[in-house]
Structures are given as structure tokens and as C-alpha cells.
Amino acid sequence: MDLDAHSFTLACREGGSRIETWLRVVDREHGARFYREAAAALRSWQAAEDVVQDAMVKVWQRCATFRGPGEPLAWIHQIVRNTLLDALRQRQAQAPREQPLHDDDGQLTRDAEAAVLDLSASRVATPEGALAEHQIEAVFRRCFEQFAAAHPEHATVLRWVVEDGLDNAAIEALLERSPGATREFISQCRKKARPFFAAWYALVSPAASAP
């Protein structure tokens, strides 16, 4: 079955078993990457299935609104990602609040600052000290996990920016926000990320430290 815009439009118009078959084929042939992406963000295959299938039902409900541009698979992927961000927001809202490591301007709290200094001064060597690659990776992963736990939506969008090269328009569509609100979100991504990666910046290169 061709998964092009024409067949999608016809299946949607026909409804019933035609759109059902179309979505079954999408799930069978392309579902794996949707599930993997959702599982990576949610750290659970079960939660990933919930998100992807909720998204598929949304596709079913909204298929008549598909206009492109581009192929329906890209449109469906956007709905999957949008549903995933909703799930991350919900999860964050339900999670117990922890003491933030930074203030509203992204400046480290005194305790966090001290921990960073302590980390860079004693426990971890500088690159010049030939720090083993796996240690650098371990510190980075820990920083990212903490960032993703505190700001799952921002961490996930930032990951997609890096891996897929999303531009402002793509982020806007994902978040369903105005251009201004999207710019603010981008600023917040950077601001929120900094304190969590401060330890890693301090580790890999003093010169790379975030301002």
C-alpha cells in the first residue's frame, strides 16, 4: 500500500475500514521508530504505546484536516511528538516538586554552584588531565537525565532540535504556540539547560563553561 498523500486523503474520505487499514500499515511499517522515540523520552515501553496509540486515534479523528505540505507520515510523526510532549507535561505536573538547582534567570543556587566547583576541582579531571571518555559520557548522561527529569518537555524538544535540525517553524508546529511564545520557549530551553550542564561544561573545558 502506498502511504502517500493521495492514498491517505482517499482513505480518510472513505473512512471505516480504509483508514483503519491505512493506519495499521503505518503502525506495522513505521510504528517501531515512533515507539522507540516515545520510549526514549518516557523511559517506558508501555507508556510509549499509550502515547503512540493516542496519537494514532487523533490522526483518525483529524485526518480530514490534513493539508500538507509534505507527506502524511511527517504529519503523523508531528502528531505523535505533540502527544508525547503533552504526556511529558502531564507527567511533570504530577511529579513531586523538587528544589530547583537554579533561579528564574538560570543562575545556579549557591549549593549547586558549590557542587559544581567541587566536582570540577576534585572528583573529575580536566580534558588536559586525559579524562577517560567513559567518564565524560557518564557525567554528561547524568546531567541530561537530571535536566530531562526536571524539564522533560524542554529536554525532549532540545534533543529533537539537535538530532533532526528543527527550526523555529517546526518547533512552533510541535508546540502549537505563536512565534513569540516559541522564541520564549527556546530561550527557556537554553536557560533551563545551563545549570544542569554546568558540571559537564566545567568538566570538558573551562573555556566551554556557559556564561
Added chain:
Amino acid sequence: MQDPDDDQHWLDLMAGRAAPDADARTRKEAAWLRAAMLSYRVSAPPGAPADADQRAGRLLTRARDAGVLAAAANDAGARRPAGRWRHALAAGVAACALVLVFLPQLQGPDEADDVTLRGAPVQRIDAADAQSRRQQLLQDLRAAGFEAQPFERLGRLGIDVSLPVPLPPAQSAALTRLGLAAPPGPSLQIEFVAPEPAGP
């Protein structure tokens, strides 16, 4: 306070795009973080998605629960017991009866156009002059406070209408006045179809 342009440069650099005007610190900050995020990608936890057939079964259950798939259509492509066919037939007859009962209410107040419900949110209007009929309805919808956008797809003219959920009674009544049925979801699509030309 961070310069908004600086944040934009940072985003572009993080996405792998050029940002020639970015300052050196921003370049360094983005370069290190981007390199690490690409080198140490976050992967899915151990395990794998469920079997495709099991997933499909659960997807259909969800679709039925959400009301986008009728119970009788849930096993298309599979062998159906005769009893299910009877249920499907009964559902079809019931649906036809409902359409016959409610069709007169779907007629426009001042139009002879034929309105037919297709699928969940798509409503078709047969109109000899689709262009002007669409323009008139577009104006009427906007005048009634709806967010409506015209479109053209596969040679058909139409209108997309965004609706709040739940639909306030006043807006539901406005749709009815315009000869349209209020859909259950957040959007309504209207298509205008010219009647088949008469034969020679």
C-alpha cells in the same frame, strides 16, 4: 537578561545551522552541548514494542472507545462470524434510518443545496456554483464568530472550521441555522461538490 538574537543563534547552532553572527561564547556553549548530545544519544530503555498484531488489536480498541471506529468495523480484513455480519447489517440499517430522519433538519434555511454527512467531521454540500456558495458560507460562518478557513483539495472547494470542545449551545445553534450539523470534535470540514452534469 539574554539577548533574544543570541538565543536564536544558539538554537541555530544546536540544530547544526550556520550562525555567522553568533559570539564566541555562544558558539562554544552550543558546540560542546550539540556534540555531546549527538555522541551520547538518549536511547530507548531495554525491551521492544509489543508484537504488531497485539498493538493493532489495542489500537482498534482505543479507536472504538474514542468513538472513531464503529464496533462492527473493528475486524476488517479478518474472517467474521456470521453473527457479526448480522450486527453490521443491523447497524447499517439503523444508520440509514437515522439519516432519513435527520436529513431534513440539515437543509440550509434558504438553500436548496443537499447536505450529506460523510465520515465524522466532513459535511458535503452539493452546490451548482461551489465557489460562490463557499464564499457565502465562509462569510456567514465568520460573521457568526467561527474561525473558518477556505481550502481546495483534489479539485474540491471546502472550508475548515475550528470549534471549541465542548461546543457552546449558541455556536451549536448557529451551525444549525447555517444548515450544518455540530460535530463532536474540535473541527468541522465542509466540502462543496458540483452536481454531476446532465448527459447529452
